[in-house]
Amino acid sequence: MNLNLDFAVILERWPTFVDGALLTLQLAFIATVLGTAIGVLGAIGRRSSHPIVSRLCGIYVEAIRNTPLLVQIFLVYFGLASLGVKFSAFTVAAAALTINVGAYTTEIIRAGFDSIPRGQIEAAEGLALSRAQIYWHVVMWPAIEKVYPSLTSQFVLLMLASSVTSQISAEELTAVANYVQSDTYRAFETYILVALVYIVLSLIMRAGFWLLGFVIFPRRRRLGTPL
Amino acid sequence: MHKTLNSTTPSPVVSLKNVHKSFGTLKVLDGVSFEVDRGEVLVLIGRSGSGKSTALRCIDRFETIDSGEIVVCGHRVSDPKLDLRALRQDVGIVFQSYNLFPHLTIEENITLAPCSVKGMSRTHAKEEARRVLAQVGLEDKLHQYPEQLSGGQQQRAAIARSLAMQPKVMLFDEVTSALDPELTGEVLKVIEALAADGMTMVMVTHEMGFARGIADRVVFMHRGKVHETGLATILTSPATPELAQFVGTGL
Ligand SMILES: Nc1ncnc2c1ncn2[C@@H]1O[C@H](COP(=O)(O)OP(=O)(O)OP(=O)(O)O)[C@@H](O)[C@H]1O
Ligand SMILES: [Mg+2]
Numbered sequence: 186m187n188l189n190l191d192f193a194v195i196l197e198r199w200p201t202f203v204d205g206a207l208l209t210l211q212l213a214f215i216a217t218v219l220g221t222a223i224g225v226l227g228a229i230g231r232r233s234s235h236p237i238v239s240r241l242c243g244i245y246v247e248a249i250r251n252t253p254l255l256v257q258i259f260l261v262y263f264g265l266a267s268l269g270v271k272f273s274a275f276t277v278a279a280a281a282l283t284i285n286v287g288a289y290t291t292e293i294i295r296a297g298f299d300s301i302p303r304g305q306i307e308a309a310e311g312l313a314l315s316r317a318q319i320y321w322h323v324v325m326w327p328a329i330e331k332v333y334p335s336l337t338s339q340f341v342l343l344m345l346a347s348s349v350t351s352q353i354s355a356e357e358l359t360a361v362a363n364y365v366q367s368d369t370y371r372a373f374e375t376y377i378l379v380a381l382v383y384i385v386l387s388l389i390m391r392a393g394f395w396l397l398g399f400v401i402f403p404r405r406r407r408l409g410t411p412l
Numbered sequence: 413m414h415k416t417l418n419s420t421t422p423s424p425v426v427s428l429k430n431v432h433k434s435f436g437t438l439k440v441l442d443g444v445s446f447e448v449d450r451g452e453v454l455v456l457i458g459r460s461g462s463g464k465s466t467a468l469r470c471i472d473r474f475e476t477i478d479s480g481e482i483v484v485c486g487h488r489v490s491d492p493k494l495d496l497r498a499l500r501q502d503v504g505i506v507f508q509s510y511n512l513f514p515h516l517t518i519e520e521n522i523t524l525a526p527c528s529v530k531g532m533s534r535t536h537a538k539e540e541a542r543r544v545l546a547q548v549g550l551e552d553k554l555h556q557y558p559e560q561l562s563g564g565q566q567q568r569a570a571i572a573r574s575l576a577m578q579p580k581v582m583l584f585d586e587v588t589s590a591l592d593p594e595l596t597g598e599v600l601k602v603i604e605a606l607a608a609d610g611m612t613m614v615m616v617t618h619e620m621g622f623a624r625g626i627a628d629r630v631v632f633m634h635r636g637k638v639h640e641t642g643l644a645t646i647l648t649s650p651a652t653p654e655l656a657q658f659v660g661t662g663l
Contacts, residue, residue, distance in 0.1 A: 308511035312525035313500035
């Protein structure tokens, strides 16, 4: 066996890899921000006493969790196309990833909401706080703090999963790799490099979430213990 | 004529008239009536399951009643159109499990409601927090988190949090039951000081010695009814055999 690796021709193209990596990060960032918003609203919806609202949120979550991401991406892509609206591959990819991760964050945040003891809510009600104030101050913040590790892992997973959006030619990291390897015939080297870049992106995201947690959870910062 | 009578005799702060309440088929309150006047301390006692907590929770509309009438600080609690948040601004309630918000400092726990509900400014609310914490002897815990406090301190902080809303009446449901005897004393002292200050209070307690010392009026509940009621002296000379047995066993 003769392993003959040549990275030089790959590394020459580093600017395209940087572009791809930045696009991947952008996709992850958009899906994280919007996915968190969907997750909070979805979790409130799933816990709603209104049966239609909670049912609809439940259907959304189950539909997403029981279909492959790639199929969801194609559904958004061809769905929008058949409606006659034309969006860039990036927009479609961002939308599909957001819809996907929103379902998972809905479930994670709902578990966080459910973990807030009834007594906490009664104490807040006894202090005359409104429903919205209770959700915001007494339920949401501690719930997010409790599920923060699973929530952030989900977003890192999503960033890695965003590689399948190369299938609709979003110009993210894996699409760049596909292009480079077909151009240079150095597939193994290309994917080794891309794997390393994904590891770096994961580390960047984890570091970012760690810092963010430090800022938004003062109790964790001061006491260093999980809630 | 009734009008002049009403304006000269102050109406009670809390009044329950013939209150009935069932959970499913279980009758928990079976025609309960009592009144609490301004500045008065009413102590609710009775066996486990006799309906004490339920009666207390009905006052703050944590339970809705089946029939009867409850009026608290002029709010008709039994009225379906009740302004719930207005009622709860006038009523402070403290539970056995302190229920401090774990992710907030003691100061933030206390200032949350005055700021969000009453629209008090941050600086004013912080002054208020200092004042109520001094009242319960916890000035130095302002910036601590609940888990850094002992059970007794947490319960005192919970009382301070209620006081910061300047309630007209305070409800206490077995606030010392989760505490060791040494810690019980410090919480009871805070409640005694409140009573001395003229706070109107309704409290459920199993501390008979404390009840004797603080109660202006005692209500002994038995099987969902007010079985015996009177001054604190009924604890030492009960009229009914049930109360005699209850105070005798000290339970
Ligand atoms: N939400 C509820 N649903 C069903 N049953 C309830 C509910 N709350 C209370 N009960 C029942 O009502 C009865 C009276 O309860 P309550 O808590 O008022 O008693 P209590 O006098 O406070 O007793 P304890 O001294 O043990 O606290 C009990 O049998 C209890 O199991
Ligand atoms: Mg009780």
